[in-house]
Amino acid sequence: MSRKAIIVGGGVGGLAAAVQLQADGWDVEVRERAPALPGTGTSLGLWPGALRALDGLGLGGTARRLARPAAYGTFVRADGGLIGNVDMAALRRRAGDAVHVTARPALLETLAGALPAGVVRYGSAVGDVRELSGYDVVIAADGLRSPARTVLFGDAHRPRYAGVTAWHGTADLDTDGMTETWGHRARFGVLPRAGGRTNWFACAPAQERVPVPGGDLAALQAWFGDWHPGVRRVVDHVAETGGGHVRRNDLYDLAAPLPSYVSGRIALVGDAAHAMTPDLGRGACEALVDGVTLARELTARTRVEDALAAYDRARRRPTQKLARAARMMNRAVHTPRRIAPVRNAAMRFFLAVGRPPA
Incomplete structure (x- = not known):
């Protein structure tokens, strides 16, 4: 008799867990409140650990075919200096x-x-995860504003605004590498995208959930219009196309890290467990690894409680370490002009001698 799992949330972590559990013979049900898969969205970097997780699901080849390997990764100043x-x-x-x-x-x-x-099951929201019955395990993959996290661990672990907003979009410009530009309290990034296009993002301090005076396009031009030609090329392209596809998202992490990713027979994965600012580009990667790790532990162990404890041991410490590092990076990048040279020197040293987590 197969064991039953319900997964609340059809994002990266929830779907990864579902694929692995399904392959291991579980009876799996995924509830996703959105009406369908999203048709649009930004680019994300798949680091080697995430690619290994996809390989384990038998999907690594497909993921690579739909992606573009980054030929290089570069950090530069607003004037273009390396x-x-x-x-x-x-x-x-x-x-x-x-x-x-x-x-x-x-x-x-x-x-x-x-x-x-x-x-x-799209268009199928779940209320209180504690009321779900008839399942051997409940996996909460319900995102940044996870209702499951709140009911299980309380409001102390709510999303915390980082003080920074992000604009992002896609441009009909080509690049084969990742470039991130750091200036006075702001940054601008470009990433390659399949089809010879470019995904871009821009981050700067702003009031939470408050429209920017003059609109998003005007804000982009004010912040980044005099940066080096690589940034201006994208900003000018956005302006020429009317700026209608610019999207904005405020940035958040958790006000306090969770004491556990598990409560009873409920496990949290992805942003529900360890929402982090995108400064390291690791949110989706860690959600993938969460989902696969949890599913494998559930299959390898007879008792669900033992599997969830093993998952918590394996994933809580490294993901919370990454979340702290992302927060520190966010604060360092969005620093006043007088501190920027120290920030840049520290980053230069890390890139020369450090080893970014893979």
């Missing part, structure tokens, strides 16, 4: 792969496409 480079060759030697950049909708479609029809 801060430092990510050694992609060293990363490949150490971890066996480079960073691949993919569109979030493509990754979600890949994961959902590996599940039989009907496993994911």
Whole structure:
């Protein structure tokens, strides 16, 4: 008799857990409140650990075909001067792969496409996860503003505004590498995207949930219009196309880290467990690894409680360490002009001697 799992949330972590559990013979049900898979979305970097997780699901080849490997990673100043480079060759030697950049909708479609029809129930919200019955395990993958996290651990672990907002979009411009530009309290990034296009993002301090005076396009031009030509090229392109596809999201992490990713027979994965600012580009990667790790522990162990305890031991410490590092990076990047040279020197040193987590 197969064991039953319900997964609340059809994002990256929830779908990854569903694919692994389904392959291991579990009876799986996924509830997703959105009416369908998203048709649009930004790019995200798949680091080697996330690619290994996809390989374990039998989806690594598909994910790579839909992605573009980043030929380089570069950090520069607003005037175009070099801060430092990510050694992609060293990363490949150490971890066996480079960073691949993919569109979030493509990754979600890949994961959902590996599940039989009907496993994911779209337009199906879940109220209190504690009231779900008839399942051996409940997996809460319900995102940044996770209702499950709140009912299980309380409001102390609510999302906390980082003081920074992000604009992002896609441009019909080509690049084969990742470039991030750091200026006075702001930054601008470009990433490759399949089809010869570019995903871009821009971050700057702003009031939470407050419209920017003059509109988002005017804010982009005011913050970044006099930066180096690589940034101006994108900003000018956005202006020429009317700026109608610019999206804005305020940035958050958790006000306090969770004491556990498990409560009874309920486990949290992804942003529900460890929402972090996107400064390290690791949110989706860690959600993937969460989902696969949890599913494998559930299959490998007879008792669900033992599996959940093993998952918590394996994933809580490294993900919370990454969340702290992302928060520190966010604060360092959005620093006043007088401190920027120290920030840049510290980053240059880290890129020269450090080893980014793969």
